Amino acid sequence: xxQIAIILAVLLVATEAAGWISENSRGxxxxxxxxxxIESTMTRIxxxxxxxxxxxxxxxxxxxxxxxxxxxxxxxxPSTESATPVEPADEEQRPKTNVGASQPPLNLAxxxxxxxxxxxxxxxxxxxxxxQVDSLLSRFNAYHKGKSDLSIAQLRERYNLxxxxxxxxxxxxxxxxxxDIFTSREAIWKVLVDPEQFAQLQES
Amino acid sequence: xxxxATITVGLALxxxxxxxxxxxxxxxxxxxxxxxxxxxxxxxxxxxxxxxxTRQGEADYIVVCQTGxxxxxxxxxxxxxxVQKL
Numbered sequence: 297x298x299q300i301a302i303i304l305a306v307l308l309v310a311t312e313a314a315g316w317i318s319e320n321s322r323g324x325x326x327x328x329x330x331x332x333x334i335e336s337t338m339t340r341i342x343x344x345x346x347x348x349x350x351x352x353x354x355x356x357x358x359x360x361x362x363x364x365x366x367x368x369x370x371x372x373x374p375s376t377e378s379a380t381p382v383e384p385a386d387e388e389q390r391p392k393t394n395v396g397a398s399q400p401p402l403n404l405a406x407x408x409x410x411x412x413x414x415x416x417x418x419x420x421x422x423x424x425x426x427x428q429v430d431s432l433l434s435r436f437n438a439y440h441k442g443k444s445d446l447s448i449a450q451l452r453e454r455y456n457l458x459x460x461x462x463x464x465x466x467x468x469x470x471x472x473x474x475x476d477i478f479t480s481r482e483a484i485w486k487v488l489v490d491p492e493q494f495a496q497l498q499e500s
Numbered sequence: 501x502x503x504x505a506t507i508t509v510g511l512a513l514x515x516x517x518x519x520x521x522x523x524x525x526x527x528x529x530x531x532x533x534x535x536x537x538x539x540x541x542x543x544x545x546x547x548x549x550x551x552x553x554t555r556q557g558e559a560d561y562i563v564v565c566q567t568g569x570x571x572x573x574x575x576x577x578x579x580x581x582x583v584q585k586l
Binding site for chain 1: 531532534535536538539543559573575579580
């Protein structure tokens with residue numbers, strides 16, 4: 297009789313454990329709806345419902361010296377109106393993680409390394425992001441050589457969009473990296489628009 | 501009596517392992533779905549939610565989305581991801 301009770305108890309525990317694992321992997325509301333934010337954000341990005349929401353600061357208007365767009369107007373701020381719900385917002389509005397706000401910004405090499413190492417992104421996702429980063433870098437390369445058909449404002453828009461995708465994808469499963477990327481966005485942008493720093497980046 | 505107890509414990513452990521492996525497989529499937537969904541939307545296609553997928557080969561999937569769209573997601577030789585609407 298005692299043995300039957302033990303078997304039943306063990307099976308009960310095992311069933312509970314299996315249910316817990318299954319529920320976690322599905323991102324059920326009981327688990328805080330894990331994954332649902334990414335899905336809704338990415339769906340909205342895909343459908344064009346939202347635009348880049350990383351609002352440029354004054355540093356963003358810095359024109360690179362050999363700009364072929366010297367007559368171009370200053371960088372317009374991308375529309376933040378429709379993107380407000382998914383915007384990572386200011387650092388103080390991101391209470392999810394216990395992150396160090398005073399950490400130095402990531403450089404591109406570190407960023408690449410951490411994206412490679414994170415478990416928050418799958419194989420196809422990482423590869424697609426790499427393709428998009430390479431594409432953006434080739435556009436910056438063309439820009440610095442004066443052969444780009446895109447203005448600095450258009451490049452900034454594409455940069456913002458790619459950054460938003462990345463931050464959204466990482467937000468749930470690697471909030472630290474998501475935060476670090478968000479806080480490093482201006483430092484990375486400065487490297488991209490500075491002809492000398494960009495040339496060094498291409499050489500490395 | 502001792503033999504019965506050993507068998508009982510053995511059966512219980514087997515049950516735990518079996519149920520655990522089901523959970524791990526389920527978790528892996530969800531991770532693949534999440535990856536496929538992310539890459540489809542990253543490439544600018546509508547999907548909603550990935551409802552099912554079929555693995556065709558190494559890094560080669562046929563994906564069915566909630567929207568009814570079907571996609572062929574695969575790694576192409578140039579090291580790029582191809583997302584083709586079917």
